[in-house]
Amino acid sequence: MLSNLDIFSDAQAITVSGFCASAVNVGQFAGRVAIPVQIKVVTAFTNLTSLSISAQFASTEGGSYIGSSLTRAVAKADLVVGYQASLNFIPLHEVKDAGWMKLHYTVAGTTETTGAITAVISPGDDFVYKDGLFFSGTNPTGNMATA
Secondary structure (H helix, E strand, C coil), rough: CCHHCCCCCCEECCCCCCCCCCEEEECCCCCCCCCEEEEEEEEECEEEEEEEEEEECCCCCCCCEEEEEEEEEEEEHHCCCCEEEEECCHHHHHHHCCEEEEEEEEEEEEECCCCCCEECCCCCCCCCCCCCCCECEEEEECCCCCC
């Protein structure tokens, strides 16, 4: 189940380089556990050469977002409806003081006219949390279970 508070892009058209539609507050999780971001192509891309997606962080929602070392580059051949990728291993030391996260989309090649992305915080089907880390209504911070 997703919350609107966990959505970076909801079928967002990506025609030029720029940020996702919404910033997500990751302050309660940053520096504690990996932040699992799932990305899905919902409208095929037809013109660009590749699309790079990078995680960026700021201490406030309207602050200056600084890139992390994590970037996923996706070739045009993969940018078809249904393609999925993830950013599961954002380095915790890069985000531990951050409160807000955005995705930055970098378009390479010819200007795009049709492609769209949905990107959310979600563990997905094959994401595995580290032993002892979990989220629930009674443990929203994901702190280590104590037994």
